[in-house]
Amino acid sequence: MLIKIDFNSDTPIYLQLKRQIVEGLATGQFKEGESLPPVRAMAEDLGINMHTVNKSYNLLKDCGMVSIDRRYGAVINTQGVKLQEDFLEETKDEIKALASECYIRGMNKNDFINLCKEVYEIFEVKKNE
Amino acid sequence: MSEKIFAFVTIIICLAIMSIMQIITPKLTRRDLFFGVRIPKEAIDSDDTKKIFKEYVRNNIIFGSLYIVLTGVLFYFVFMPVELVALIFGDVILVYVLYFISYKKTKVLKKEKQWDKLIKNNMVIIDTEFSKNKNGKLVASKKWFIIPIIMIIINFIITYICYPGLPDKIPTHWGFHGVDAWSAKSYTTVFIHPVMQCILLVLLYVSYLSIGMSKQQSSTNNTKNSLEKNKIFRYYSSMIMVITTIFVELMLSYLNYIALLLFKMNNVIMIVLVVLILSTAVVSVFIQVKFGQGGNKIKLKGDDSIIEVEEKNDDKYWILGFLYYNKQDPALFVEKRFGVGWTVNFGSALGLALVLLPIILLIGLLIVSIFKF
Numbered sequence: 258m259l260i261k262i263d264f265n266s267d268t269p270i271y272l273q274l275k276r277q278i279v280e281g282l283a284t285g286q287f288k289e290g291e292s293l294p295p296v297r298a299m300a301e302d303l304g305i306n307m308h309t310v311n312k313s314y315n316l317l318k319d320c321g322m323v324s325i326d327r328r329y330g331a332v333i334n335t336q337g338v339k340l341q342e343d344f345l346e347e348t349k350d351e352i353k354a355l356a357s358e359c360y361i362r363g364m365n366k367n368d369f370i371n372l373c374k375e376v377y378e379i380f381e382v383k384k385n386e
Numbered sequence: 387m388s389e390k391i392f393a394f395v396t397i398i399i400c401l402a403i404m405s406i407m408q409i410i411t412p413k414l415t416r417r418d419l420f421f422g423v424r425i426p427k428e429a430i431d432s433d434d435t436k437k438i439f440k441e442y443v444r445n446n447i448i449f450g451s452l453y454i455v456l457t458g459v460l461f462y463f464v465f466m467p468v469e470l471v472a473l474i475f476g477d478v479i480l481v482y483v484l485y486f487i488s489y490k491k492t493k494v495l496k497k498e499k500q501w502d503k504l505i506k507n508n509m510v511i512i513d514t515e516f517s518k519n520k521n522g523k524l525v526a527s528k529k530w531f532i533i534p535i536i537m538i539i540i541n542f543i544i545t546y547i548c549y550p551g552l553p554d555k556i557p558t559h560w561g562f563h564g565v566d567a568w569s570a571k572s573y574t575t576v577f578i579h580p581v582m583q584c585i586l587l588v589l590l591y592v593s594y595l596s597i598g599m600s601k602q603q604s605s606t607n608n609t610k611n612s613l614e615k616n617k618i619f620r621y622y623s624s625m626i627m628v629i630t631t632i633f634v635e636l637m638l639s640y641l642n643y644i645a646l647l648l649f650k651m652n653n654v655i656m657i658v659l660v661v662l663i664l665s666t667a668v669v670s671v672f673i674q675v676k677f678g679q680g681g682n683k684i685k686l687k688g689d690d691s692i693i694e695v696e697e698k699n700d701d702k703y704w705i706l707g708f709l710y711y712n713k714q715d716p717a718l719f720v721e722k723r724f725g726v727g728w729t730v731n732f733g734s735a736l737g738l739a740l741v742l743l744p745i746i747l748l749i750g751l752l753i754v755s756i757f758k759f
Binding site: 258259260261262263264265271292293294295297299300301302303304305306307 | 506508509510511512513514515516517518520586601606609610676699714715716717718
């Protein structure tokens with residue numbers, strides 16, 4: 258899977274990395290049981306500090322999306338992932354922030370919903386492939 | 387006399403080849419890198435860059451030829467091995483100076499035209515599959531190195547067996563007309579050959595490793611394609627590395643057996659060995675010219691000839707455009723900016739050690755050889 262890091266972005270690198278891996282999971286580019294590249298290899302190829310990659314991998318572990326094995330490194334393991342209360346709260350806040358921006362810019366409700374729909378549809382298509 | 391002429395011709399050919407390779411090199415680099423400076427898409431093949439290239443070619447032809455004439459003159463008056471080495475080093479320095487002149491011009495041009503503003507993004511795109519496969523499947527199998535390892539072990543054993551039977555004075559240098567230098571037999575003078583083989587094997591193996599380990603580098607506008615090309619480039623480069631190692635170690639083994647007085651120097655065998663090694667050099671140059679740095683000149687099926695660029699702002703990590711120094715980057719090996727092949731990240735302690743080690747070894751061996759011989 259292709260991972261892109263934008264060094265000019267306001268989003269910290271570890272977060273960009275985590276988000277893309279999560280997206281990769283959602284779009285089926287990472288499969289259950291597949292291992293992520295070793296921390297060192299990932300850090301080398303991206304040209305970033307190994308601590309940054311470690312941080313991303315640990316975040317993913319805390320979300321219950323990967324398990325970290327001493328021999329195989331980070332392995333996709335979504336068994337422990339749940340739709341928790343605090344995650345719902347966070348998501349509500351983020352949608353509020355995002356929706357406010359779209360609303361102010363004149364986007365109507367249906368367009369906003371369609372945008373979300375489009376994204377979800379990509380996930381479902383990939384799941385059924 | 388004929389030895390002098392032979393050496394002279396060899397040196398001239400080497401110098402000429404070096405100049406030719408230097409002239410071709412700018413055409414082999416990734417297109418968005420010009421004399422070690424990153425340029426935007428708009429600047430590629432522009433009149434300004436073409437001008438710098440033409441001047442570079444002109445400089446190389448003029449100074450390259452002058453240097454060859456200088457060599458000829460020196461040869462006419464003096465002829466000692468030390469001069470030969472100094473001449474090669476001198477040419478290396480000349481080549482770097484000529485590169486540096488063009489590098490400077492390009493940097494000035496980039497500032498003048500404000501090309502910095504045209505390189506809008508600073509990002510990197512990688513393929514996780516590639517990251518996982520580095521070191522294993524991207525290069526020729528490391529099992530090939532068993533061949534030279536076995537050769538060296540056999541050499542050590544045979545050297546150990548032959549040692550007692552050797553005369554007190556053993557030949558240590560061969561010229562055209564046979565042996566022209568002898569030394570007192572000692573463990574140093576005899577075992578130096580297999581030891582050199584070991585050291586050389588280590589250096590060649592590290593070079594081989596660097597091909598598999600080096601940082602993934604792909605274009606940001608045609609990532610999948612540039613990675614495909616890069617895989618081909620790495621594979622063939624590693625294959626040539628392996629074959630060169632085997633042939634060189636074979637030649638050194640043969641020389642060792644001659645030194646142990648087991649064989650007599652057979653001109654036919656020597657010529658065959660030299661030809662084998664020269665052909666690997668020729669094939670290596672062919673790969674460089676045909677594939678370009680990182681494989682950027684390979685034409686894949688259905689390639690839409692997009693000009694591949696890396697939208698990155700990393701000039702600051704490249705000292706003089708050819709020394710990579712980035713402490714934040716854990717990568718040990720990266721692609722050269724000017725030239726074909728890989729170089730070390732001087733910001734990493736291991737990288738620095740890898741570069742200094744052969745140099746220290748070389749100096750050490752020189753000192754040892756001066757004192758012992």
